[in-house]
Amino acid sequence: MSKINLTIDHIQVSVDKGATILEAAKKLNIKIPTLCYHEDLCVAGNCRVCVVEQMGSDRLVPSCATPASEGMEILTNSLKVRNARKSVIELLVSEHRAECTRCYKNGVCELQHLSSEYLIGEDGLIDLVALKNYTIDYFSPSIIKDDSKCIRCQRCVRSCDQLQNIGALSVAYKGEKMKIASFFEKPMYEVVCTNCGQCVNRCPTGALIERNYIDEVWSAINNPQKHLVVQTAPAVRIALGEALGMESGNIVTGRMVAALRRLGFDSVLDTDFTADLTIIEEGNELLQRLKGALVDKDPEVKLPMTTSCSPGWIKYIEHMYPQLLPNVSTAKSPQQMFGALVKTYYANKIKVDPEDIVSVSIMPCTAKKYEANRPEMHSSGYKDVDLVLTTRELARMIEQAGIDFKALENEEFDSFMGVSSGAAVIFGATGGVMEAALRTAYEIVTGREVPFDGLNITPVRGMDEVKEAAIKIENPLPEWSFLDGVELKTCVAHGLANAKKVMDSVVNGKAQYHFIEIMACPGGCLGGGGQPIPTNMEIRKRRTEAIYREDEGMPIRKSHENPEVVKLYEEFLKKPLGHKSHELLHTTYTPRNRY
């Protein structure tokens, strides 16, 4: 690749052709402030805070959007640049309802940070906020959209469009009225939004935030009548550290458990347990569907079957491909299976009235907040999951409690419903559910382990947009003889833009898959909308590595070998897809409109 030589602040640097000035500066460890720029998104170049001086050019150039060229001389800190930058920040602040001390993003806001760095003062421009008719949409159980905090950087628009291919948010109006709007400016919960939170994760300010339930959880904890049960999703333990001052890629499972106990939760349990359970139910459902389609030739049985554990994906398919809802596994997500069991089986086991249980879950996800509030999620006779917190909210609670997270000693989950397998841990990464399901389903059918070195089904791992893998079934157990010689075709996609590619090929009949795993978020749950900010490919890769490290280190690697799951079936559920399972662990879906 040809190299481009330029100087930035009089220092020589050489970059690949096509690299931007911003990237070149990064190479020299020169920090240029940015707002609309985000590594995961296409370049917009609209905030203009990253402008730099290019010798020979009267106007400044946006460093994020300008390719480096041979012989360029760039100044990032000249008087002209500083004046312009400060002016841009001052302008943004002037149309911004700056009330940092009461803002959810206080302390982690990019606008606030720049404003403080550039000493934006009182004597600035005219405050435009009073003249604006800003709206705040707090009707959704998952996401709050506050236009008065919006800097119109369009990161959210690009997230929703590029990563998710939905377009739930777009730019409306022009000039002074220009704003980010949902379809017909309806509330977020009424539009095609999937609650995935990818926009929330990338919004630099407090304009798009998760609806937080921190105070609700605190008051439940402090209510002596209540028994507080908490479950933690697989992807939380490999990212929580980031929000508490640690490097990405750290596994903090034991510290997280210790912190939750310190916060005052009575039972500290693991969503991984129901992830294993999901595999048993979903795996058996797949086999049942295969039998229905291949042996009984039942036209009602739909293949390919898709996974159902990502609530963003569920809302998406309800809107976009309602005709394919019969293809979605009826198995609930691990969060909701857990919720249903906590207020039935577990309540009974610990002899607590389910009425007195508050079931809290810690999720990497904003869509789980919406999921917990679905009307059908009351299988236990109560609201199965009462309160959902994101990884970020948990970190905030740990800070509020004054806990020195890094200094905590590792602790173990409580039992029952605290034991899990490596197969459950990898639910947090794209391809993980597929891998876990194959480890189990293959063994059910053949009586042997999947034919992959160390149980690692590498073709379904990694960040490729769409991954395919096929396993040929040979010498099955007699009960499954109809599968002899069948090549089980699977497909994995993460991010809804990629899901769309796969589903379109299912609709037009091009794809002949048996089983499809879809996760709404890039990289899977580890890149969820509720995860620590910032996110980028580098960080998601480190989180992924941590997940597979955690899997490798687990004594049990297969869901069906989780002893507590085995016991749960013996004691309570009796058999996969049985009566109790249907009552508690499976669900139905609602076709919705696109508009």
Added chain:
Amino acid sequence: MAKKNLQRLDLIFKNEQDGEQILTKTFKRSNQDIVNDLIISGLKGRGGAGYPTGLKWKLASEAEGDFKYVICNADEGEPGTFKDREILSQVPVKVLIGMAVCAKVIGAHEGYIYLRGEYKFLVEPLTEIIDDFHVLLNKIGFDFRVKIFLGSGAYICGEESALFESMEGHRGEPRNKPPFPTQAGYRKMPTVINNVETLAHTYSIFKYGPDKFKDLGVQDSRGSKVFSVSGDTPIPGIYELEFGMSLQKFVEDFGDGDAKAVQVGGASGFCVPRKKFENTKIGYQGKLTGVSLPTGGSMMIFNSSRSMYNVLHNYLEFFVEESCGQCTPCRVGTQQLLLGIEAVKKGEKSSEYLEKLLGLAENMRVTAKCGLGQSVANSFSSIVENFKEEMIY
């Protein structure tokens, strides 16, 4: 009123019947010769930025792409200008010939006229003329088709990259440059986009040769230009004038005898006060002329009864509304300038605040994403600096 002996030309609107002949003649020449003629002629874009037309065609001819496009910019959104409408009504074939020759030079087979929505009534007559023109092209054996694209009405869609976005079915928001249209324009393919008038001028150059064109005008502003004259003038209308005319001469010809200022180039242009009329020549921004001509050629004359505060206020209101709103300096800056001069006028801010606003305008000029935001400072600074008392009292 006595009829004035106006110093005006009649090149563009001269109805010439030799279209076929000029087209055939030009098509026989090499692309390089055609481009060279344009470069020698000194023709610069009449749509705003004043980019040398020959160079633009040359860059597009050298650019690589599966397809290439020629687009005629007929969005004409500048308030009070309608010269492109007149050119398309009176001498559309000149424009089509310009497009076809450009297509030959760069290797395009598709062309579009991006027509301002309000000019819908032109679609029917233009379509007829285009159909005839296609017959002519068939005759000389050149595969090139022109279609009309009706604009959506937003002023910003006249900006070339916003225009491409709008043609591609997106919101009309300007793109980052580079890449320039000649590298990646419509559908990210090499594209020449020229103003209606620019294309009409190429016809004259093909016909009369580059030297005749170059003989008109001065230094870096060659040829003639169609102006829309309005404001305090007894003879409003559109006039073709030679570049290099001094503003003194201009107001003598067009003013009502009491001109105190001329706004050259509309809202995005510069305001020239009486004391500078003598030393200001009409033309592109350069050493000699001192005044740029950023947009469609609007010339607005103000006599001493006018409040320059009101003039500026109108311009700013226009920008506040017509900014596409995507970039900070323009979206917020225009609002601040408008409210700022109101506050000074009302006495809510001291007159020193104007200095802050001038600084803001300058920052907008150097940081805004497209020509709209970049040129707000032109009218703002020239009016505020030259008519400061009118801003305060």
